[in-house]
Amino acid sequence: MDKGLQSEGKMIDVQQMIEKNKKKKSFGERIERIIPFFLLLCAAVSVLTTVGILFTLLRESIGFFSNVSLFDFYTGTSWSPWSGEYGVAPLIGGTLLITLIATLVAVPLGLMSAIFLSEYANDKVRRVIKPVLEVLAGIPTVVYGYFALTFITPMFQSFIPDLGIFNALSGGFVVGIMIIPMVASLSEDAMNSVPNALREGAYGLGATKLEVVFKVVLPAALSGIIASIVLAISRAIGETMIVTIAAGATPNLTFNPTESIQTMTAFIVQAATGDTTFGSTIYYSLYAVGMTLFIFTLVMNLIAQYISRKFREEY
Amino acid sequence: MLGQNEQNIKKRMEGRVAINKILMVLFGLATAVGLVFLVLLFYRVLTQGIGYLSLDYILNFPAPYPEEAGIYAGLIGSVFLMIIVAIVSVIIGVSTAIYLEEYAPKNKFTEFIRVNIQNLAGVPSIVFGLLGLTFFVYMFNFGYTLIAGGLTMALLILxxxxxxxxxxxxxxxxxxxxxxxxxxxxxWQTIARVILPAAIPGILTGAIIALSRAIGETAPLIIVGAATAIYTLPESLLAKYTAMPIQIYNWTGRPQEEWQYVAGAGIIVLLAVLLIMNSIAVLIRNKFQRRL
Known part of the structure; x- marks a missing residue:
């Protein structure tokens, strides 16, 4: 009797254990099935973000264009939303002026830095200078804006006496300084990936270092270099705080860099900080300008991707 | 004596070598320009702001007088923002990465997600601000609150x-x-117990660097309505808030010269926080960098 009961008890124990184990296993299996689904949901967030951006820009822009005609928006040459004039040209002009100045600063300096780091500097120098140069890219843009307004503008004013406090020149110049590391770093990567055998071949033919740079390295790295420049331009187009702080808030269709201008981004900030009521035409104009800006940068990014994919030299 | 021809060659060679030397100096100088401006920027910020920097400055709320103004609300606001951003963006970001690397089938949809993430990285931050304004501020009806700012920033650095x-x-x-x-x-056992522990140093380093980008971002926060004058700390996710860059922007825009110094002091605090975050990232990288 006793023995039988005991063994029965043990049997039950074992059965319970098996049951438990089964449950545990099915719990584990359930996790195995749920996890990929959860991860896919998370991955979908980035797609939803893009969809959300397109949705909001399009929907509110359509709201805007039911009040202001698309034609007037893109052909008008006067931007003064508070008195009902919505010609976006001055804002685009301001953005292009800033971008042009920034490019003129960043491309020569960035490229020369890249050549120096990749071809002339030894390993030790490069390992110190490159990260330090990249610090420039990590400084918050509001700090650059402060620097442009309180230091660069007064400095320029000592050369150009009739330079206003707010002007495109110092804004664009500082945006240029900010994007130097982008040009330098990405171009340097492109030059670094040119195989040494090509350089050595040129040296063997008696070329100087400079001739190797211009006739071998630069042509071989050209796609990467151009992609880096296009990406930097795209950054300059979308740059907000520097131009908001230093370049002014005067929509002004001019190519005179000493004047105060307003970029697309600066207008968005101005309208968002002002008393813009939800649903007003000015509120919608934020999105119409935002969409124009988005299209500009998107086209730039697509060009950069196309160039680096299409013209990549494989070694 | 060298012949005429040989002399010509020697001359040309000397010219080529000389140009090489000259341009090498020019390239070096161009590199130095970037570094010089970095030094100038730090020098300028330090000399402008150091006079206003004190414990009181760090512990004071914004005030109408420059002597009494402080960055406390901005500092704490930024810390709260970063906590939200870190939780949201690390969970979603790491999950996305695991999905793409370990689970995703090689098909058009996966490729689409990859290209999409690449393109999102190139979207100007202010456009993310507009996204946050439509969805978080108005559609989800969060208003100009901490959670709206945090979610917008999280998507930005995702x-x-x-x-x-x-x-x-x-x-x-x-x-x-x-x-x-x-x-x-x-x-999943392999991912949770083998892959993730091995990848954590890299993930942490990347996350801290991304957060240090977020903490300096100003434009999207302006769009989603971070306040400039706040005299209390945010008590919930649905409270009004401010952040360091917003304070700095506000002070920079004031015409009186004293405010420039107040802004300068704010920038020193912001840069110090950035320096600390980046040092932690470097420390983690160096400590755990081992060849597996």
Whole structure:
């Protein structure tokens, strides 16, 4: 009797254990099935973000264009939303002026830095200078804006006496300084990936270092270099705080860099900080300008991707 | 005596070598320009702001007089923002990376997600501000609150975190994964117990660098309505808030010269926080950098 009961008890124990184990296993299996689904949901967030951006820009822009005609928006040459004039040209002009100045600063300096780091500097120098140069890219843009307004503008004013406090020149110049590391770093990567055998071949033919740079390295790295420049331009187009702080808030269709201008981004900030009521035409104009800006940068990014994919030299 | 021809060649060679030397100096100088401006910027900020920097400055709320103004609300606001951003963006970002690296089938949809993340990284931050304004502020009806700002920033740095996490996950060697499978571990067990622990230093480094980008971002926060004058700390996710860059922007825009110094002091605090975050990232990288 006793023995039988005991063994029965043990049997039950074992059965319970098996049951438990089964449950545990099915719990584990359930996790195995749920996890990929959860991860896919998370991955979908980035797609939803893009969809959300397109949705909001399009929907509110359509709201805007039911009040202001698309034609007037893109052909008008006067931007003064508070008195009902919505010609976006001055804002685009301001953005292009800033971008042009920034490019003129960043491309020569960035490229020369890249050549120096990749071809002339030894390993030790490069390992110190490159990260330090990249610090420039990590400084918050509001700090650059402060620097442009309180230091660069007064400095320029000592050369150009009739330079206003707010002007495109110092804004664009500082945006240029900010994007130097982008040009330098990405171009340097492109030059670094040119195989040494090509350089050595040129040296063997008696070329100087400079001739190797211009006739071998630069042509071989050209796609990467151009992609880096296009990406930097795209950054300059979308740059907000520097131009908001230093370049002014005067929509002004001019190519005179000493004047105060307003970029697309600066207008968005101005309208968002002002008393813009939800649903007003000015509120919608934020999105119409935002969409124009988005299209500009998107086209730039697509060009950069196309160039680096299409013209990549494989070694 | 060298012949005429040989002399010509020698002259040309000297010219080529000389040009090489001259341009080398020019390239070096161009590199120095960037560094000089970096030094100038730090020098300028330090000399302008150091006079206003004190414990009171760090512990004071914004005030109408420059002598009494402080960055406390901005500092704490930024810390709260970063906590939200870190939680949201790291969970979503790392999950996305694991999905893309370990689960995603090689098809058009996966490729679409990849390209999409690449393009999101190139969207100007102010456009993310407009996204946040439509969805978080108005559609979800959060208003100009901490959670609206935090979620907007989280989406902004999501692509950076995904890319960093992908690299970290990818760099885990296949051998130790296979060893785990060989011991009978399931896919998720392998990911949770082998891949993630090995990838955590890389993920942390990337996350801190992404957060240090977020903490300096100003434009999107302006759009989603961070306040400039706040005299209390945010008490809930649905409270009004401010952040360091917003304070700095506000002070920079004031015409009186004293405010420039107040802004300068704010920038010193902001840069100090950035320096600390980046140092932690470097420390983590150096400490855990081992060849697997």
């Amino acid at each position: 692509p950076v975190i995904v890319v960093a996490a992908q690299e970290a996950v990818r760099s885990v060697p296949a051998e130790i994964k296979e060893a785990s499978y060989g011991m009978g571990a399931s896919k």
